[in-house]
Amino acid sequence: MKRYDLIVVGAGPAGLSAAVEAAKYGLKVVVFDENANPGGQLFKQVHKFFGSKEHKAKIRGFRIGSQLLEEANNLGVEVVLNATVAGLFQDKEITVRIKDSIQHYKGDAILVATGAAENMVPFKGWTLPGVIGAGAAQTMMNLHGVVPGQKILMLGSGNVGLVVSYQLLQAGCEVVALVDAAPKIGGYGVHAAKLARTGVPFYLSHTIIKAEGTDCVTGVTIAEVDKTWKTIPGTAKSLAVDTICLAVGLSPMAQLLKMAGCIMEDNPKKGGQVPVCNAYGETSLRGVFVAGDVSGVEEASSAMIEGRIAGIAAAEYLGYIDKAVLTEVAEALESALSSLRQGMFAVENRGKNIEKTDEGYVVSQHLLKKGYFQDAEVEKYPGVTRQPGVHAVIECSQNIPCNPCQDACPRHCIKIGDKITSLPVVDETANCSGCGMCVAACSGQAIFLVNEGYEAGYASITIPYEFLPLPGEGDRGWALDRGGSKVCAAEVVKVQTAPVFDHTSLLTIKVPVAMAMKARFFKEDNCHA
Amino acid sequence: MNSRIKEHPILGKIEKGRRVTFSHDGNIIEGFEGEPISAALKAAGVMVHRHTQKYGAPRGIFCAIGRCTDCVMVVDGKPNIRTCITPLAEGMIVETQYGVSAKSTNKAEGMA
Numbered sequence: 004m005k006r007y008d009l010i011v012v013g014a015g016p017a018g019l020s021a022a023v024e025a026a027k028y029g030l031k032v033v034v035f036d037e038n039a040n041p042g043g044q045l046f047k048q049v050h051k052f053f054g055s056k057e058h059k060a061k062i063r064g065f066r067i068g069s070q071l072l073e074e075a076n077n078l079g080v081e082v083v084l085n086a087t088v089a090g091l092f093q094d095k096e097i098t099v100r101i102k103d104s105i106q107h108y109k110g111d112a113i114l115v116a117t118g119a120a121e122n123m124v125p126f127k128g129w130t131l132p133g134v135i136g137a138g139a140a141q142t143m144m145n146l147h148g149v150v151p152g153q154k155i156l157m158l159g160s161g162n163v164g165l166v167v168s169y170q171l172l173q174a175g176c177e178v179v180a181l182v183d184a185a186p187k188i189g190g191y192g193v194h195a196a197k198l199a200r201t202g203v204p205f206y207l208s209h210t211i212i213k214a215e216g217t218d219c220v221t222g223v224t225i226a227e228v229d230k231t232w233k234t235i236p237g238t239a240k241s242l243a244v245d246t247i248c249l250a251v252g253l254s255p256m257a258q259l260l261k262m263a264g265c266i267m268e269d270n271p272k273k274g275g276q277v278p279v280c281n282a283y284g285e286t287s288l289r290g291v292f293v294a295g296d297v298s299g300v301e302e303a304s305s306a307m308i309e310g311r312i313a314g315i316a317a318a319e320y321l322g323y324i325d326k327a328v329l330t331e332v333a334e335a336l337e338s339a340l341s342s343l344r345q346g347m348f349a350v351e352n353r354g355k356n357i358e359k360t361d362e363g364y365v366v367s368q369h370l371l372k373k374g375y376f377q378d379a380e381v382e383k384y385p386g387v388t389r390q391p392g393v394h395a396v397i398e399c400s401q402n403i404p405c406n407p408c409q410d411a412c413p414r415h416c417i418k419i420g421d422k423i424t425s426l427p428v429v430d431e432t433a434n435c436s437g438c439g440m441c442v443a444a445c446s447g448q449a450i451f452l453v454n455e456g457y458e459a460g461y462a463s464i465t466i467p468y469e470f471l472p473l474p475g476e477g478d479r480g481w482a483l484d485r486g487g488s489k490v491c492a493a494e495v496v497k498v499q500t501a502p503v504f505d506h507t508s509l510l511t512i513k514v515p516v517a518m519a520m521k522a523r524f525f526k527e528d529n530c531h532a
Numbered sequence: 533m534n535s536r537i538k539e540h541p542i543l544g545k546i547e548k549g550r551r552v553t554f555s556h557d558g559n560i561i562e563g564f565e566g567e568p569i570s571a572a573l574k575a576a577g578v579m580v581h582r583h584t585q586k587y588g589a590p591r592g593i594f595c596a597i598g599r600c601t602d603c604v605m606v607v608d609g610k611p612n613i614r615t616c617i618t619p620l621a622e623g624m625i626v627e628t629q630y631g632v633s634a635k636s637t638n639k640a641e642g643m644a
C-alpha cells in the first residue's frame with residue numbers, strides 16, 4: 004500500500020490550493036480526482052471571476068484552474084485523474100477506483116475537498132431527454148463544444164443559473180426564459196443585468212408545471228405562484244423550448260466524511276449536511292481536514308483560502324512547522340476570508356430581505372424582479388455620474404465581494420476602498436482618459452463609457468462585448484436598453500480588442516444624445532436600422 | 533440543426549481529435565475520436581439513449597459527468613456504458629438500451 008504525508012480528495016480550487024501549500028512546507032502530497040480534467044468547477048467556467056486581485060479575480064475560471072495545477076506540478080504534487088475515491092476510513096486509509104481496479108492508499112493526514120453536487124427538482128416530465136443540469140450544459144458546451152439545445156429555459160436565478168445562461172448565449176443558444184419560484188433574483192444583480200440587456204426575459208414567482216414532449220422536450224408550461232408557492236389559476240403559459248436547464252442549488256458532497264465517522268451537522272445556510280470543523284478545517288477526526296464547498300457551499304475565492312489554511316494546518320499536524328507559524332499565517336488568511344464574507348450575499352444574510360446597501364443606497368426592486376434598473380433609479384448610485392467628456396458609468400449597486408475595477412484604472416477614477424464589498428464610486432475630480440481598462444476588467448460587465456459630447460447631438464457609449472460575430476466599425480443596428488428593448492438606431496464607431504482585455508471586446512456605438520443614459524447593448528442589423 | 537460550436541468568443545476554436553465514424557442503431561454517424569460518445573450523438577441530434585425497464589420511458593443526457601446513469605447505452609455489445617464519460621473510438625457500435633440490453637441483439641428480451 005502506498006503512503007503519503009497528505010492525501011487530497013478533489014482537484015478543485017480548494018484541493019489544489021491545499022496541496023500547493025502543504026507541498027511548499029515539504030509534505031509529500033497526492034491529489035485524486037474522479038474527473039478527467041483538474042480544476043473542479045473552475046474548469047467549466049469561461050467568465051471572469053469576482054473577488055480581489057489576490058484571489059485571482061478578473062481571471063477567467065478555467066485559467067485559474069490551470070494556474071493552480073501548474074503550481075502544484077512545479078512543487079512535485081502528484082495529481083491522479085480519473086480516480087474516484089470510494090472509501091475513507093478512520094485510520095486514514097482510502098480506497099480509490101482507477102479504471103476497473105480498486106487501490107488502497109494511506110495518508111498521515113487527509114483533506115477532503117470534494118465540492119458540491121447539483122440539486123434537482125422534480126416536475127411532470129422532468130426525466131425526459133432535454134431536461135439537464137446546469138453543470139451538464141456547461142460540460143457539453145464549454146468542454147466538448149456541443150450546445151445542449153437551441154431554445155433553452157433556465158430554472159433558477161442564483162449565480163449559477165445566471166452565469167450559465169450567459170454562457171449559453173455565448174455558445175449561440177437562445178435563452179427563452181429565466182424562471183424562478185422565488186419573488187427575487189437570487190444571484191448578483193450585475194449577472195442578471197448582462198442577460199436582461201440582451202433581451203432574456205425573467206419570470207420570477209414562476210414555476211414549471213410540466214415539460215412537454217413524448218421522446219424529448221418540445222416545450223414547457225410555466226405558471227405564476229403566490230406567496231405560499233401555490234400556482235395561481237389562469238396564469239399558465241406555454242413556451243417552445245427544446246431544453247430545460249436546472250440550476251436549483253448545490254449541496255455539499257460530504258458522504259466520505261460521514262462514512263469515516265466525522266461528526267456532521269445539518270446546516271441549511273451551508274447548503275445541507277456538513278462536517279463540524281474548527282477554524283483550520285480540521286474535523287472531529289484528528290488529521291482529517293475539509294476545505295471548499297464540501298464544508299459549506301460558497302465561492303472559489305473562499306475555497307482557495309480555506310484550502311491554503313487546511314494545507315498549512317496539515318503541515319503543522321504532521322510536525323513540519325510550529326504551531327506559531329500556523330497561527331500567524333492562518334490569521335492573515337482568515338482575515339482575507341472574512342473580508343470576502345461580508346456584504347449582502349454573505350452566508351448570514353441568506354434569505355433576508357435587504358432594502359439598503361451598507362452605504363444607505365436603496366436596493367432596486369426592479370433589478371431584483373426583472374434583472375435591470377429603471378432609468379430613473381440608475382443615477383443615484385455613486386458609480387453613475389454625468390460629466391462633460393468621456394467617463395465611466397458604473398452600474399454596480401450591491402455590496403458584493405469584488406474590486407477589479409478599482410485596480411484597473413490607471414487614473415484612479417474608481418474607488419472602492421479597503422472594504423471589498425463597498426460600492427464602486429466614480430471620482431469626478433480624477434481625469435478619465437477613456438482607455439477602457441475598467442470596462443474590460445469588470446467581472447459583472449457593469450461598466451460603460453459614456454461621452455455625451457461625442458459629436459453635436461450624439462453621444463458615444465462603450466460596452467463590453469463577448470459574443471460572435473463581433474460587429475465591425477461602420478456596422479449599423481439597434482441600441483437596446485437595459486431591458487433588451489430597441490430604443491434607437493445605432494452605429495458602431497469603434498471596436499477594440501487587446502490581449503489585456505482578455506477576449507472582452509469594447510464596442511463603441513453612436514446614439515442620439517438623449518439615449519446616452521438608456522442605450523446599453525447593441526444588436527446588429529445592417530438592413531433596417 | 534448544427535449543435536457544434538464552430539468558434540467560441542472566449543475559447544476560440546475547440547480542439548478535437550480526428551474525425552471517425554461509428555454506428556448508432558445501425559446508422560453510420562460521424563464524430564471526433566476521444567470526445568464522449570454522448571457529445572457525438574448530441575451533435576447528430578440523437579436525444580434518446582435508453583428506455584427504462586419498467587415503463588419504457590425515454591432517458592437522455594442529464595448530468596454529463598458520469599453520476600446519474602441516465603445516458604447508459606449498449607456499446608460494442610456491452611450494456612450500461614455511461615456514454616457521457618466514455619471516449620468515442622472509430623467503428624464503435626452504439627445501440628439504444630431497452631431495460632438492460634439492446635433490442636436488436638437480445639431476442640429473448642424482445643419477446644418477453
Ligand SMILES: Cc1cc2nc3c(=O)[nH]c(=O)nc-3n(C[C@H](O)[C@H](O)[C@H](O)COP(=O)(O)OP(=O)(O)OC[C@H]3O[C@@H](n4cnc5c(N)ncnc54)[C@H](O)[C@@H]3O)c2cc1C
Nearest residue numbers: 013015016017036037043044088117118295296302303304
Ligand atoms: C456556474 C458557476 C459559476 C461560478 N462562478 C464563480 C465566480 O464567479 N467566482 C467564484 O469565486 N466562484 C464561482 N463559482 C463557485 C466555485 O466554482 C466553487 O465554489 C468552487 O469551485 C468550489 O471549489 P471546491 O474545490 O470546493 O470544489 P469543486 O470545484 O467542486 O471541486 C471538487 C472536485 O472534487 C472531485 N471529487 C468529488 N468527489 C470525488 C471523489 N469521491 N473522488 C475523487 N474526486 C472527487 C470533483 O470531480 C471535483 O473536481 C461558480 C460555480 C458555478 C457552478
Ligand code: SF4
Nearest residue numbers: 412435436438439441
Ligand atoms: S476608462 Fe480608463 S481612465 Fe477612465 S475610468 Fe476606466 S480605467 Fe479609468
Ligand code: SF4
Nearest residue numbers: 399405408445446447
Ligand atoms: S463594477 Fe467593480 S465591483 Fe462591480 S462588478 Fe464590476 S469589477 Fe466588480
Ligand code: FES
Nearest residue numbers: 594596600601616
Ligand atoms: S448523463 Fe449522467 S451518467 Fe451520463
